[in-house]
Amino acid sequence: MILGIDSSAITAGCALYDGGRLIAEQFLNTKHTHSQTLLPMVESMMKSADITLSQVDEIAVTVGPGSFTGLRIGIASVKGMAMGAGKPCIEVSTLEAIAYNFVGVDGIICCAMDARCSQVYNALFESSNGVITRLCDDRAIKCADLYEELKKLSGNIILAGDGAELLHEATEHSFTLAPVALRYQRGLGVCLAAEGKETIDAAALMPSYLRLPQAERERLEREKNNG
Numbered sequence: 001m002i003l004g005i006d007s008s009a010i011t012a013g014c015a016l017y018d019g020g021r022l023i024a025e026q027f028l029n030t031k032h033t034h035s036q037t038l039l040p041m042v043e044s045m046m047k048s049a050d051i052t053l054s055q056v057d058e059i060a061v062t063v064g065p066g067s068f069t070g071l072r073i074g075i076a077s078v079k080g081m082a083m084g085a086g087k088p089c090i091e092v093s094t095l096e097a098i099a100y101n102f103v104g105v106d107g108i109i110c111c112a113m114d115a116r117c118s119q120v121y122n123a124l125f126e127s128s129n130g131v132i133t134r135l136c137d138d139r140a141i142k143c144a145d146l147y148e149e150l151k152k153l154s155g156n157i158i159l160a161g162d163g164a165e166l167l168h169e170a171t172e173h174s175f176t177l178a179p180v181a182l183r184y185q186r187g188l189g190v191c192l193a194a195e196g197k198e199t200i201d202a203a204a205l206m207p208s209y210l211r212l213p214q215a216e217r218e219r220l221e222r223e224k225n226n227g
Contacts, residue, residue: 009070053085078202079205090198095123101185102158103127104127108155110164
């Protein structure tokens with residue numbers, strides 16, 4: 001049984017998944033901070049499902065890309081749960097978790113998260129016959145550059161993630177915007193992406209930001225200008 005957790009952006013989600021069966025899932029898309037909502041949401045879901053942490057085999061969490069604060073909250077929460085219960089953990093790419101919302105939907109899944117400054121965190125995946133195949137590494141890319149890349153691809157291209165609407169505008173509505181029920185990262189997607197992946201000790205969980213925090217980028221820019 002896998003407990004999947006995501007708090008990488010404005011949305012937050014969790015799910016319990018066991019051998020092809022979705023047991024329970026919760027999702028929030030509010031402006032409340034994840035430090036207020038994440039653990040109560042997980043506890044509520046598990047209580048409703050009558051599942052205890054001792055029954056869970058693995059805990060999977062999105063480690064990035066995404067919000068610096070959101071990722072830290074999610075990873076810290078999982079570290080606390082896993083260390084206390086002695087459970088192994090699985091690191092999941094946020095973008096890959098989004099792609100797994102589309103198992104059974106054939107097409108190219110363009111997963112995009114808003115990275116500000118007309119950029120998105122992005123990865124491309126192919127969904128075919130129930131199998132998700134990664135086509136490129138996670139990256140930060142300008143919307144204009146991604147548009148040029150997508151124009152060279154054939155077939156049904158689906159835009160997903162919290163940056164999908166931004167990308168939909170930037171690409172002149174040229175591609176399919178995922179329906180809202182599938183668009184955002186969800187706990188079930190985290191679980192599905194985690195299946196079969198190598199487990200690690202909770203202490204080894206680390207965020208994957210792809211980009212330096214804004215404050216660090218601004219500091220380096222000041223030093224460059226002053227130099």
